[in-house]
Amino acid sequence: MNVLLIALDTVRADHLSCYGYRYETSPNLDRLAGEGVLFERMYTPGIPTQPSYTTIFTGQYSITHGIVTHGGTKEINPKSPWLPSILQRHGYTTCAVSNLWRMKSWFARGFEFYIDPSHRSKYLHTVDAETINSRAIPWLEAHHKEKFFMFVHYWDAHTPYLPPPELRRKFYxxxxxxxxxxxxxxxxxxxxGEWWRESWFSQLKEDDREVTDADYIRALYDAEIYYADMAVGKLLETLEKCGVADDTMVIVTSDHGELLGEHDVFFDHHGLYEGNIHTPLIFRWRAGGVTGGRRVPHFVQHVDLAPTILDAAGIPIPDSMEGKSLLPYLRGESDEPIYSRIITQECTWQAKWAIRTDEYKLIAAREPDLHNMPMRELYHLKTDPEELNNIYLERWEVAEKLEAELEGWIKRMMEKNGLSQDPLVEQGITLGRRWHRWVEEKRYW
Known part of the structure; x- marks a missing residue:
């Protein structure tokens, strides 16, 4: 069995056509889902990039592996398991086509081959899918006869939204x-706002005319997803040509989503709202008894990915991993709910925890945020899926119960990990304290 883990950075689930989006942004992912299993409610336990990918590779919550913020000074828990290292010890040839190691060194652990195509890019997230494929496909062609674990990371849907010119009006x-x-x-x-306006927005001008329509920017985001989807299609074609598609478990997910103006958060990924924390998850593994075209309606999380991969490979799952193997759900052997609720956090632009059940979401802030949102937010997701009506004061009894459950979980996790203080409070936000310096220093893309 081989494993191909594909990460589509910053892709929110509801902007993929296989998740019901009105535009056909993801024809290749749609086909992949038709051949495999799509999890309808995949949630990230921590945003944005560094906490999320650390969770993917450790199978642990942020409060356990220690990385609750992006761009902080905290090092990963030295006791945390690391998926690529485990697979390497069990005979896998491991390869990453990514640049995460330039953010934090632990992302290079366990990879025999670490191919970073971004050295020629001014910023890490401006490397495009074609460049990623130009490194990933030759490696796959050269090593497909080995038992491999390959991680391929596409950044295209992350700002700046600058798809190829021929795609810029595809959805507009x-x-x-x-x-x-x-x-x-x-x-x-x-x-x-000046930071965006003077950075990549300036590259969208025509005849010195400035973009005024937010829908055009949203369409560029969709075009970036489409562009990345085309690259994924070519990568999957390579598996077929090499004759290893059947015995390769293909996994597609994202680290977090993106807000496109909701709650006045424009083209970024802070705020524990659905557009940020609901991410795609698709599996295909033909030789592994995974029948195609099924959809799983239950909550799953990034902590489940590493245990699932190890379980499928026949490798013991470390007790320190906190997720659950999804293999029974992939094979149709179980249809029982996996989690009754999701707990997630952020500590980069905002310091907040959230608990999401099937019906409600409570967001609890540890300090005031840049958008002046209330310290407590409660949404009834059945009737208010866009989270427009904060009913915290009207349904205080529901909020009180959810907050008690949330704080109880945090307390138990702190005790388990020997923490004396909530790490969101201890570490504090990072990027949210730096933006003003970026504007002053004109650090624009």
């Missing part, structure tokens, strides 16, 4: 420069 037919359109004005009123 309006006038992006209409001077009467004021849909971006809420962004310009924000203190860090």
């Amino acid at each position: 037919d309006g006038d992006p420069f209409d001077p009467s359109n004021e849909s971006l004005k809420p962004l310009w009123r924000q203190p860090f």
Whole structure:
């Protein structure tokens, strides 16, 4: 059995056509889902990039592996298991086509081959899918006869949204420069709006006309997803050509989503709202008894990926991994709910915890945030899926119960890990304290 783990950075589930999106942004992923299993409610236990990928590779929650923020100074828990290292010890040839190691060194652990195509890019996340494939496909062609674990990381849906010119109007037919359109004005009123305006937005100008339509920016995000999807299609074709598609477990997910103006968060991934924490998860493994075209409606999390891969490979799952193997659900052997609720956190732009059940979501802030959102938010997701109506005061009894469950879980996890203080409070937000320096220093893309 081989493993191909594909990460589509910053892709929210509801902007993929296989998750019901109105545009056909993901034809190759749609086909993959038709041949495999799609998990409808995959959630990230921590955002953004560094906490999320550390969870994917450790099978642990952020409060356990120690990385609760992006760009912090904390080192990973030295006792945390590491999926690539485990697979390497069990005879796998391991390869990453990624640049995460340039953020934090632990992302290079356990990889015999670490191919970083971003050295020619000014910023890590501006490396495009074609460049990623130019490194990934030759490696796969050269090593497909070995038992391999391959991690391929596409950044395209992350800002800046600069898809190839021929795709920029694929999902848009309006006038992006209409001077009467004021849909971006809420962004310009924000203190860090200048950062966006003077960085990649300046690259979208035509004849010195500035983009005014937020829908055009959203369409560029969709175009980036489509562009990455085309690259995934070529990577999957390579598996077929090499004759290893059947015995390769293909996994597609993302580290987090993106907010596109919801709650006045424009084109970034802070805020524990559905657009940020609901991510895609698709498996295909033809030789592993995974029948195609099934959808699993239960909650699953990034902590489940490492245990699932090890279970499928016949490798013992370390007791320190906190996720659950999804193999019974892949094979149709179980249909029981896996989790009754999801707990997630962020500590990069905002310091917040959230608990999400089938019906409600409670968001609890540890300190005020840049958007002046309430310290407590409660949403009834059945009737308010877009989280527009904060009913915390009206349904205080529900909020009180959820908060008690959330705080109880945090307390138990702190005791388990020997922590004397909530790590969100101890470490504090990172990027949320730096943006003003970026504007002052004109650190624009």
